[in-house]
Amino acid sequence: MxxxxxxxxxxxxxxxxxxxxxxxxxxxxxxxxxxxxxxxxxxxxxxxxxxxxxxxxxxxxxxxxxxxxxxxxxxxxxxxxxxxxxxxxxxxxxxxxxxxxxxxxxxxxxxxxxxxxxxxxxxxxxxxxxxxxxxxxxxxxxxxxxxxxxxxxxxxxxxxxxxxxxxxxxSIAHLLPPHLSVIPAGRTRPGPDIPAQLGSEPVPTGPTRRTPQTGQRTVRNTARSERVRDHYKHTCQICGRSMRTATGHTSEGAHFRALEHDGPDHETNIGCLCAYCHTEYDAGGIYIDDDLVVRSGTTGKRERDLHVSRAHPIDRDHLRFHRAWFGLDTHPDVDPTRLKPGWPKP
Structure with missing residues (x-):
C-alpha cells in the first residue's frame, strides 16, 4: 500500500x-x-x-x-x-x-x-x-x-x-480549460470560439454517463458548460452579478434539469449562474417559468427576468421538469406522489 x-x-x-x-x-x-x-x-x-x-x-x-x-x-x-x-x-x-x-x-x-x-x-x-x-x-x-x-x-x-x-x-495552464472556469482578469481563454448558436451541436440522447450505482458519480463534459459561461462573460443570468476571485471572475454552469435526473449535458440545458442563484435554483427557492421569468419558489412572486442571449436557446421542457420536481407544475417524468409533505402542489 x-x-x-x-x-x-x-x-x-x-x-x-x-x-x-x-x-x-x-x-x-x-x-x-x-x-x-x-x-x-x-x-x-x-x-x-x-x-x-x-x-x-x-x-x-x-x-x-x-x-x-x-x-x-x-x-x-x-x-x-x-x-x-x-x-x-x-x-x-x-x-x-x-x-x-x-x-x-x-x-x-x-x-x-x-x-x-x-x-x-x-x-x-x-x-x-x-x-x-x-x-x-x-x-x-x-x-x-x-x-x-x-x-x-x-x-x-x-x-x-x-x-x-x-x-x-x-506554465501550460493557459492551454487547458480552467477549473471552475476561473479566467484571469484582462485575458480571454484560448481555444475554440463560441459557436454561432450555443447548443447547435446535437443533444446527447439518453442519460448523461455515470456509474451504475446508488450515489452515482456523474462524469461531465465541461466544454459545453464553459462555452455558456464564456458567452455570458461569467455574468449570472438571474441576478446579473459576476463572482470575483483573486485572479479574475468566475461563474457556475447550472443544469436546468439536473444530470442526476437524466438532464442532458447540453447548452440548451445549461445556464450561467452565480453560486448563490445556482444554490437557490437547485434547492427550489426560485424557479423559471416558460416566459423566462424568475419567480419565488414559495410565493410565485416575480423576482426578475432571466437574461438570455439570442444565441442561447433554452429548452423549456427542462424548466418544466424543474418546476414539477418541486411540485409547481406537472411533467411526464415526475411522479407527483413523490413530493415531500408541505411542498406546494401543482
Whole structure:
C-alpha cells in the first residue's frame, strides 16, 4: 500500500500525464471502463489487498475510477521516476490522438498487480499495476496536446507516464480549460470560439454517463458548460452579478434539469449562474417559468427576468421538469406522489 501524501497547498498540484493507449493494448476500452464508468469494487474484492479500506472510503458507492501504468525496469528512466513520485493531490492528464481527453485529481496511489490484472487483464505478461485512484474527472473536448507536450516533454506525442512539477504545470495552464472556469482578469481563454448558436451541436440522447450505482458519480463534459459561461462573460443570468476571485471572475454552469435526473449535458440545458442563484435554483427557492421569468419558489412572486442571449436557446421542457420536481407544475417524468409533505402542489 502506498501511503497517500497530499500535494503541498503552498505550491499547488504537480502534474502526471499518461497516454490512454491504442486499441492494441485496449486503451479506449479500458478508458471507458475504468475512468468514465468506473469499476465495481465488489467484483474485485479478492484482490484489493491492504488498500481495501482506503478504496471503500474514497468510493462509498462502491464504484472506483482507476488508471494505471505498467512497470519500468530501467533505473532513472522518466517513467520510473514518475511511478515512484506520483502522489495523491497530483492532477492527471490523459493523452490520446493528439488531444488531451481527460483531467482528474489523483486521490490515492497503490501498487497492486493482482488488482490491475483483475481490472484490466495483462499485455505481454505486464499489467497496469501502478494504480492511481481518481476523482473530479473531467472529459475534455477540443484541447490540442501539441503545445502542452512540446513545452513539457519536448515532442508532439506521449509514449509513457511522465510527471512534472507544479511550476511546469502552471506554465501550460493557459492551454487547458480552467477549473471552475476561473479566467484571469484582462485575458480571454484560448481555444475554440463560441459557436454561432450555443447548443447547435446535437443533444446527447439518453442519460448523461455515470456509474451504475446508488450515489452515482456523474462524469461531465465541461466544454459545453464553459462555452455558456464564456458567452455570458461569467455574468449570472438571474441576478446579473459576476463572482470575483483573486485572479479574475468566475461563474457556475447550472443544469436546468439536473444530470442526476437524466438532464442532458447540453447548452440548451445549461445556464450561467452565480453560486448563490445556482444554490437557490437547485434547492427550489426560485424557479423559471416558460416566459423566462424568475419567480419565488414559495410565493410565485416575480423576482426578475432571466437574461438570455439570442444565441442561447433554452429548452423549456427542462424548466418544466424543474418546476414539477418541486411540485409547481406537472411533467411526464415526475411522479407527483413523490413530493415531500408541505411542498406546494401543482
Amino acid at each position: 502506498t501511503t497517500p501524501v497530499l500535494a503541498s497547498p503552498t505550491t499547488g498540484p504537480d502534474l502526471v500525464m499518461t497516454p490512454r493507449g491504442n486499441a492494441d493494448v485496449r486503451g479506449p476500452a479500458n478508458f471507458e471502463k475504468s475512468i468514465v464508468r468506473g469499476v465495481l469494487l465488489a467484483n474485485h474484492a479478492a484482490h484489493l489487498g491492504p488498500d481495501a479500506g482506503v478504496l471503500r472510503g474514497l468510493y462509498p458507492d462502491g464504484v472506483a475510477h482507476l488508471w494505471g501504468a505498467t512497470p519500468c525496469s530501467v533505473p532513472g528512466h522518466e517513467k520510473t521516476r514518475a511511478i515512484a513520485q506520483r502522489r495523491a493531490g497530483d492532477h492527471l492528464l490523459v493523452y490520446a490522438e493528439k488531444k488531451i481527453i481527460a483531467r482528474a485529481l489523483i486521490v490515492h496511489c497503490l501498487d497492486n498487480a493482482p488488482l490491475a490484472r483483475s481490472v484490466w487483464g495483462d499485455t505481454n505478461g505486464q499489467t497496469w499495476q501502478h494504480i492511481m485512484a481518481l476523482d473530479e474527472i473531467e472529459l475534455l473536448d477540443d484541447v490540442p496536446a501539441a503545445g502542452i507536450l512540446r513545452s513539457l516533454v519536448r515532442q508532439d506525442f506521449l509514449r509513457s507516464l511522465v510527471r512534472r512539477t507544479h511550476r511546469e504545470y502552471r
